[in-house]
Amino acid sequence: MTIRTLSGAALAATMLAAVPAAADFPDREITMVVPFGAGGSTDIVGRIAAQALSERLDVPVVVENRGGAGGTVGTQAAAGMDADGYAITVATTSTHVVGPLTNASVRYDPVEDFAHIGMIAETPYVLVVNPDLGVSDVSELIAMLEEAPGDLNFGSAGQGSTTHLAGLMFLAATGTEMEHIPYGSNAEATTALMGNEVQVLFGSMPAVLSQIQAESIDALAVGTVNRSPELPDVPTMQEAGVEGYRASLWLGLAAPAGTPDDVIATLSDALADSVGDADVAAQLASNGAEALAMTPEEFRTLISEELVTYGDIVAAMD
Amino acid sequence: MDLFANLAIGFDVALSPSAMLYCLIGVTLGTFIGVLPGIGPLAAIGVLLPITFHAPQTEAIIMLAGIYYGTMYGGSTVAILLNLPGTAASAVVAIDGHQMAKQGRAGPALVMTTLSSFMGGCVAIIVVAGFAPPLAQFALRFQSPEYFSLMIMGLLAAAVLVQGPFLKGIAMVVLGLLIGTVGQETISGLPRFTFDTLYLYDGLSFVVVVIGLFGLAEVLRNLALGADREKVDTRVGWRELVPTKRDMKDSFMPTARGTGIGAFLGILPGAGPAIASFVAYALEKRVSRNRRNFGKGAIEGIAAPEGANNAAAQTSFIPTLSLGIPGDAIMAIMLGALMIHGLTPGPQIIQNNPEFFWGLIASFWIGNLFLLLLNLPFVGLWIKILSIPYSILFPAILSFIAIGIYSLYREPLDIFMVTGIGLVGYLFIKLRCEAAPLLLGLILSPLLEENLRRSMLVSRGDPMIFLERPISLIFLILAVLGVGAVLLGSWRASRKPQTEEGSAK
CATH class of the missing domain: 3.40.190.10 (Periplasmic binding protein-like II)
Known part of the structure; x- marks a missing residue:
């Protein structure tokens, strides 16, 4: 907050000082924006991840619900937060693929304006x-x-x-x-x-x-590639004979673009460790979500690819 | 009928010391938070939800439910005393309640609120306990055409709600309908009147409109009056706190009718609870012998909507629990809380977790009893609020409004919006335009439009769908009969020499 009010020189000095300090990341609470209302499925998955991250990073991870316009309001706000790793947001198919494609008022770029951290789960x-x-x-x-x-x-x-x-x-x-x-x-x-x-x-x-x-x-x-553990008797679309149909709703984490790489790496490692935990996976499963790990690069690529796939459908819509 | 056996299971759970403790904490927190202007049930539950994560599952849900109806009680209190409603329901109660407070009858108004709510809640609990599964199935038969016809009937309620000149009132309803079109339209997905900002994509926030039009406008009006502000006599003795025998007699049937309307409308996901208070008030205004006093401090105007509001709050748990479908934003949070606590809502919940389901139902009753016990002794205390000098009270009100509005969506623009709408609300007061019909228009607008367009999609463009479906047809017939009654009433009134000012033309 105060950084914005500092002069350019002081800003540079602060940033220089901040680089070695990144090794201490995190040393205070992290805010996790959930761009949907409390109690919704995104909120539930977000809170499970927040709890798991908090245990691994030894700082509180505080969920802040900022719902509205299919998650794009909160995501837009998150894109403009300080890029220091203390502000992260839940990124979903809605906020990072479908919203930007279908909503002309969205001002953020789901790929360029974020430092992607990794995946939590897919439903x-x-x-x-x-x-x-x-x-x-x-x-x-x-x-x-x-x-x-x-x-x-x-x-x-x-x-x-x-x-x-x-x-x-x-x-x-x-x-x-x-x-x-x-x-x-x-x-x-x-x-x-x-x-x-x-x-x-x-x-x-x-x-x-x-x-x-x-x-x-x-x-x-x-619509997933593999059968869902929750519904083991229900075939996948591929098995049922619908070729090339793959659609799921995924939920991951992202930080504002410009967040230092080592901070992202710390967050990404903690997230991957959380998602690999059997207890966390079980909590996610009981809410209809399957734990899914991805590196920051994989997550970024997935978003870019889905922007193309869904983009074609949206273009054919009118 | 296993009703009694089931309720016995429930009371066994609900009367356990820990359940009662959490219930008491819930209703107390709810009441005190509900009293703060600007914080309605939605904000209160949203803010307090994380606290319940650490409680055992049944207790946590009991506590949340307690917060829910506690907030509604608290909301009515502040609506009556200060004309600061935070929800549609309390806006209706404030119409006559605040007039009573001005006449020094805040005590009876608050006590009657408590009693009507208690009665509404008690009756609705029996409905929930006895008939939840079949009623949930009935609710499923309400599809787009039925909702559309129900909303048409709701529009009629708006016409009855109008106090002063009919044309002005209808203009306010239409304004409400128009304001309701702001935001992304569901059927086409296109934004309307959003000025290319995401902020307006979901339309104007309902709470922001209510607080601005009623609360903020009221504060402005009081400040503008300055020294001329009506002095409210607050040195009332205990005797004047309680309703008179006549009050009780006048309120009984309105409460009963309100309870019936509320219990029925509460079952319908989405639409019901929001319009229950309006419909109950409108009906009472038509059938009451005391109808000329409506809007001027009629106790029936409190009893009916309060009964309806609380009955609807209880029965709206029916679709949430037995179908797993949330009726509104509050119920969606409740549903989320169930899932966080590892309970799967849905038809199986009654079989799989009978202690939980019946315990919750029984705790409704206990919670209502706590509220009654909690609120009656507090009535005297609440009234003391009125004796605080306004120069101290109004900055507090404004701060609470700002905090409440901001806590809802953490959206700074909402504060500016509520300020702007407050100024508009003050203009309405000056122009003698009523805000309540506008509010109803705002609630009905998206429901009317969406369900009309959805029905037409389903019928592939054939409007006969509204007449061919029996439930829809019944609502339309009721609406036509209602319009006839209103027209007949105003025709008769116009032939009679006007004896009272403000009677319909």
């Missing part, structure tokens, strides 16, 4: 259907869609949301048609599926898991 999209539809696997669903193109509805958590794009990806991969009905949130879309206003939904795992377990909706496939 699969699950293709779920209303049981009254009477289909038991993906091929039956595709057959039904081919017979009556555009008759069925699929729901999403909003136009241009991650769940909408996951649906469009499926339609593109299978060459089928469905009417898109947008809702305000994952919870609303799930309710609509249970009430049969929409017959198909590409839901995020935390939003639909308990309903699948209660058999009030049927899971046909998961």
Whole structure:
């Protein structure tokens, strides 16, 4: 904070002094921005990571919820915080891929404006259907869609949301048609599926898991490369015959661009160690998320690649 | 019926010393935080959620629930005493409650709030305990067309809510509807009136609008009055603190009707709890024999919305717990808290964790009892707030508003926004335009539009969908009958020589 008020010379002096001090990182509490409201699935995953990081770095990691506009408000704020490692943010498919692609008001670059730290977890999209539809696997669903193109509805958590794009990806991969009905949130879309206003939904795992377990909706496939430990009997899209469909919601950590490399390395090591911990993985799993480790470079590459994949879908949308 | 066996399990859990302690802590914290202007249930739960992480799971949820309804009680208190509502529900209660406070009847108003809330809560608990699973299934039959028709009925409530000149009131509703269009539109995903900033992407924050239009505008009005500010007689004896026999008699049926409306609307995710108070107030204003006093300190105008508000707060746990679907932002936080504590919400929760489910239900009742016991002796204390000199009170109010608003989203712009809206609110007071209908318009706007457009998508453009679905049709018929009654009423009033000022034209 005070750095901004210092003169240029003093600033340079402070920065010189700060370089060796990085070896002491961290020596005070770290603020973790969660760009979604308290109690949501991003918040839960963020808090699990914060707790694990705090144990490994021996400083408190304080979660600060700054929700709004699909996570882009908090992410924009985080991009402008001090690049000293004491401000980090939860970066997700929404905030670092879909938001910047679909929201013209986003002012940050998800690749250039951040120093990426690593991955926490991914949550699969699950293709779920209303049981009254009477289909038991993906091929039956595709057959039904081919017979009556555009008759069925699929729901999403909003136009241009991650769940909408996951649906469009499926339609593109299978060459089928469905009417898109947008809702305000994952919870609303799930309710609509249970009430049969929409017959198909590409839901995020935390939003639909308990309903699948209660058999009030049927899971046909998961969008991840491997089967989900939470739903071992549900095939992946590849196994179900939909080639090239890979979609999941991931959650990682990033710091503002300019955060020193050794600070990022410290954070990244602590994060990788946390994610590799069996207890942390179990906590994540009980919330529908699978622990996933990635180096800063891998994470950065993933974001760049997905910006292209999703960018194509968004471009085809209008 | 296993109702009693189930409740026995529940009370066994809820009456354990630790559960009662956490419940007491929750309602006490909730009440005191709710009394602070600018901090509603959403902010309070958001801020206090981390505290509960360290409590055992059942106790943690009981405490959170206690905070939730404690805050609502506290919110009503400050709405009545200082005209500083923080939620839509307390804005409705403030209409007549604050008038009563000005007339030196703050005591009866606060006691009645407590009693009506208690009654609303108690009845709703029986509904939750007895019929949660079938009601949750019923709620699922509410899809876009049903919600749209329900909102149409809500618009009618707005027409009834209007106190002064009808046209002015309708203009305020329309203004509310228009303000509700700010932000990203769900169906097309396109931003409207956002001035290319992310800040307005989710629309104007509801709390910011309520606090600005009511709280801040009220502070400005009082300051502008200066020495002319109405003196409130605060040296009231204990006898005048309690409602009279007549108050009790007048309030009973309104509370009962309000409770019924609240219990029903609370079950519907998303829409219900927000409009329950408005609908209850509007209905009372139509059916009450005392309707001419509404807006001037009618105790029925407190009893009905308070009963509705609390009943809706209890029954809104039904979809959250038994379907695992949060009805609103507060319930979403509760759901998150359940998951953090390793409980999976959903239909299985009743079978898998019966002690938890029934314990929570029973603790609702205990929490309500605590609130009753806590609030009745405090009424005298709360009223003392009114005797604080305004020169000391108003900076405190402004600070609390600023802290409350900032703590909600940590967004500095919200402070500027609330200031601007406060100035607009003061202008409304000067122009004698009421803010309550605007608020209802603001709540209904996105719900009306989204559900209309979604229904049309589902029906592939056929508007008959609203008439073909029975529940939707019933709401539309009720709306038409309601409009007829309003028109008939104003036609009759226009034929009668006007004896009282302010009666509908």
